[in-house]
Amino acid sequence: MKESHEQQTRPAGLEGDPIQFEVMTEIGIINQLADNLFQNQLPKGMTVAQFSVLNHLLRLDTQETISQLANAMQVAQPTMSSTVRKLEDKGFVALVHEPDDRRIRRVCVTAAGAAVRKEAIASLTPMAETLRREIPDQLWYDILPQLHQIRVILDGLRP
Amino acid sequence: MKESHEQQTRPAGLEGDPIQFEVMTEIGIINQLADNLFQNQLPKGMTVAQFSVLNHLLRLDTQETISQLANAMQVAQPTMSSTVRKLEDKGFVALVHEPDDRRIRRVCVTAAGAAVRKEAIASLTPMAETLRREIPDQLWYDILPQLHQIRVILDGLRP
DNA sequence: CATTTAAACATAGATATCTATATATAAGAC
């Protein structure tokens, strides 16, 4: 994914679509671009999904279950099981059985996991600076509440 | 992906992150929610990626190459090759060799493809109505230009 | 015209994601 730097005036293939679809298309493209940029900055082997889990656990300084993590990241439980296993394979987290309830396995970040998260955050700094330079903070602050509102509505529409 | 209807006041795990990251997290969640809602409304077997290709070609009434489609959808070429093959397997598109340049295969929507796209659009109408009812059009119009600006900047940052 | 470069596409291998379903354990009902 690297060609097509020619700027499109609107999302391809959606000329005349309802405004809601146009916004969703724009959001989809932004998400994809950001994800790829983000990914390319991360240390070798570290993915956005994996980084997000480490960051979540370390920032909140907690040891959550797989279901809790799936909930927090808004992904399906098997998705989180898979991501957690990747982290476990690399030694970045340890899965600890809960003594009281043997169904539960708590995800605990290891020292290696904390180190790689720190490294990842350092790698991301230049990109964050570039973004701050290119787009005024005010624009980001302006749209956040409206995006949040859209998100809450969409969340409520889920079956 | 269906639990977690409890409303979060901010993206989990990013408390205190820079505003840019908060917006990106919100965009990521919206994208995921919208994609899933969208997907669930589509006819059995039809995916968002596949629908997008059919919709693009039929709306513009063109027969593009795989590379052109990848470009329009902003995905990598092998991704589009895969999606097009799925559509071909189902008989929704036909791949026609260009006589002048035998490297090129144009993607042509079949009658069955046009029919299934029509059906898909009909399936999506109720959701579009709900969105229009829940969120004022003005909100969508307000954020579109700002999202577009963000997208253009991100596109320019690509390696 | 032969060789090299470029373009279009295919293939391989990996991760993330979903749905559907199975398994193991805990909690409730009787």
Add this chain to the structure above:
DNA sequence: GTCTTATATATAGATATCTATGTTTAAATG
């Protein structure tokens, strides 16, 4: 105390996505 139901994960199978690389054909170069 069984039996049933609910919860927490795991497994299976599918699509979408990426990067890296191979193959085929066209174009450019000499």
